[in-house]
Amino acid sequence: MQGALTMSESSQQMQELKIVDxxxxxxxxxxxxxxxxxxxxxxxxGQAAASLSISGSGHAALSLNAVAxxxxxxxxxxxxxxxxxxxxxxxxxxxxxxLNNEGVSGLVLxxxxxKRRFNxxxxxxxxxxxxxxxx
Numbered sequence: 001m002q003g004a005l006t007m008s009e010s011s012q013q014m015q016e017l018k019i020v021d022x023x024x025x026x027x028x029x030x031x032x033x034x035x036x037x038x039x040x041x042x043x044x045x046g047q048a049a050a051s052l053s054i055s056g057s058g059h060a061a062l063s064l065n066a067v068a069x070x071x072x073x074x075x076x077x078x079x080x081x082x083x084x085x086x087x088x089x090x091x092x093x094x095x096x097x098x099l100n101n102e103g104v105s106g107l108v109l110x111x112x113x114x115k116r117r118f119n120x121x122x123x124x125x126x127x128x129x130x131x132x133x134x135x
Contacts, residue, residue, distance in 0.1 A: 043067070055079070 019028040021044075029040045038053030051063045061077035072089045082100035092114035099105045103124035111117045121129040 015033045016029065016031040018026040019030075021027045025042075025044060026046065027042050027044075029042065031038060031040070035056040036053050038051055040051040041049050043049045048063075048065055049067075050065065051061075053061050053063075055061065057080065059078045059080070061075060064074045066073050069090055072087050075084070075086045075088075077084050077086075080101075082098055085097045086094060087096075088094040089112075091112045092110065093112045094110045094114070096108040096110075097106070098108075105122045107118075107120040108116060109118040115133075117133050119129070119131045119133070121131075123129075
């Protein structure tokens with residue numbers, strides 16, 4: 001293939017690479033400009049649709065963003081405390097599923113004001129804890 005580079009012919013170094021569509025709009029951004037390198041996939045309007053990043057401490061996160069601002073987003077991440085899946089809406093409501101490093105798993109539901117309303121905790125040993133929180 002004429003004009004194609006192979007790894008044996010050349011090596012390129014850069015902090016950021018933007019891949020554009022036929023209209024010249026950035027659609028994929030690979031970046032290592034900060035301590036948290038990542039890949040971001042962009043919609044035609046330039047808004048992030050999804051991203052995969054690595055924190056400064058080496059933990060990975062995948063974010064999936066809704067098209068409309070009033071629709072829920074999702075994040076799957078690993079951090080120092082464990083693994084989490086969180087669904088959020090801009091109005092404050094969220095649902096949070098986790099498995100922490102101590103072996104406790106759980107579900108937490110928050111209302112539109114960001115107030116915790118329901119918990120389920122499943123310890124490694126012992127009874128399941130179910131808690132509904134009402135005003």
